[in-house]
Every structure is written in C-alpha cells, then in structure tokens.
Amino acid sequence: MKDVLVGMGFSEMDGPHADADFWIHDCLFMPQDHPARTHWDRFELDVDPIQDLPADLADRVESAHREGWGDDGDGYDSPWDRDFAEAIALRGHTTSLSMRHLSGQARGELEPPQRWFSVEKVYRNDTLDPTHLLEFFQIEGWVMAENLSVRDLMGTFEEFYRQFGITDIEFKPHYNPYTEPSFELFGEHPETGELIEIGNSGLFRDEVLRPLGVDCDVMAWGLALERLLMLMYGFDDIRDVHGTLCDLELLRETEVVR
Numbered sequence: 001m002k003d004v005l006v007g008m009g010f011s012e013m014d015g016p017h018a019d020a021d022f023w024i025h026d027c028l029f030m031p032q033d034h035p036a037r038t039h040w041d042r043f044e045l046d047v048d049p050i051q052d053l054p055a056d057l058a059d060r061v062e063s064a065h066r067e068g069w070g071d072d073g074d075g076y077d078s079p080w081d082r083d084f085a086e087a088i089a090l091r092g093h094t095t096s097l098s099m100r101h102l103s104g105q106a107r108g109e110l111e112p113p114q115r116w117f118s119v120e121k122v123y124r125n126d127t128l129d130p131t132h133l134l135e136f137f138q139i140e141g142w143v144m145a146e147n148l149s150v151r152d153l154m155g156t157f158e159e160f161y162r163q164f165g166i167t168d169i170e171f172k173p174h175y176n177p178y179t180e181p182s183f184e185l186f187g188e189h190p191e192t193g194e195l196i197e198i199g200n201s202g203l204f205r206d207e208v209l210r211p212l213g214v215d216c217d218v219m220a221w222g223l224a225l226e227r228l229l230m231l232m233y234g235f236d237d238i239r240d241v242h243g244t245l246c247d248l249e250l251l252r253e254t255e256v257v258r
Helices: 002-007 055-067 082-086 095-102 150-162 206-212 225-233 248-253
Strands: 018-020 088-090 114-123 135-145 169-174 179-188 195-204 217-224
Touching (some): 095 114, 169 195, 195 225
Antiparallel strands (some): 169 179, 179 195
C-alpha cells in the first residue's frame, strides 16, 4: 500500500494516536457540538490536556468557527471552548496528521506542490457489524497545488485503485463540514453486488485552509484499508480482515498488490 503511494509521488507522514481535539476536529471546522465529537463516537482519554497549542493558530481557528472566513464566510455563531479543544482523545481519523502538516507544525512551512499520505490506525466508538470496527486502518492523503479540481481528485483515485485491480468506482456527492465539494467513494462487492462505502473525499474549505496559513487548493481523502480488501478478495465481513476473528495465516499469504 505504501509502495503504491510512494510510486505515485507521495511522501509519508506520521503523528500521535492520541491527540488534542483541536487537531482532530477544530482545525477541520467541525463545530464543537457536532455528534462526532460526543462520547458516543469518540474515545476521550482521562489525561492532562495538551499544553502547546499555537496561540495564533488557535485564535484563527476560533475566529473561523465563530465568524467564518472572508467576506462571504459564515461561522457557527456558537460558543467555542478552548478547554474542549485542548482535551485529548484517540484520533477518529488521521486527518489530524494532515492538519499538523498543513499548519507547518510538523515539518515547517510547506510550499506547493506537495503530496502526503499516511496508512495509520484510527479509533471510533462504533457498533461492531460486518462493515464497522472499533479500530481500523485509514489511508489518508492530500495534495496541495494551484487550481485543483474534482477531475484531479477523481483521477487520483482511479490511478490508486487500479493498482489493486479495482476499476469501477462510484462517486456520490456528500456533505462534510471541512470540504466543499465533497464525495463519498463506493465500490461493488464482488460476491454480493452490494455497493460498499470505501472512502470520503473533497477539497478543503477556506475555513480549514486559511487559518492554517495555506492560500492554495488542497484536495484530501480518507480511505478504508479493510474495506478495500473486502472488494479485492470477496470478504463479506470486515472482521475477517482485522480483529480477533481473522485468519492470520490467510493475511500473511495473501498478496495485496496485483
């Protein structure tokens, strides 16, 4: 998986599994009363809050939440609690790594063009079923460049999934607080014919990028590794791929790249 992305010109990023809600959610312009930020969806940790949030960045993010960004911006007109932003939780997605890198906190200021990825574990307080796990691997990626479009986004996915023998991807418009336009990705299960959601994507909004100091386009995505394997090998239960029910010998012997 990583070799494919490196071959496409991406560099790998990493970061903490437990992080401040600021990096996990606030930088993504997700309101603090969003359902994904409650104990029903996230794993909050009973540890001391983060102490080193960049003050100027936190002020800009708070302003975006309250007032939006730019002349046409529209914030949430709701309280923004810095103590909540500083609380530590297990990351529910690896976009927290993207926020750290785009803000310059991870590797210094980045100039376009840039391509970065991670294949890292994430944690969600979901109900276990054939397509959901409490922890799984997310394929995070983003591209920073001038004048990016939806065509660039779709072309990147087609090139990536073709490496794994998957050539029929469906894109459906979707709403995210942090991207506009936004698309969910679906693939057809080879055994059941069911469409399975395999990822979420879009172009980051100004309310995300401008507080981070980024003044060009960034397209980004989060893809599900285990669901990709379901499409490739016909597993009808994601727990056959990751977790206590999976056949480790099968996973050791199975080639992922075709």
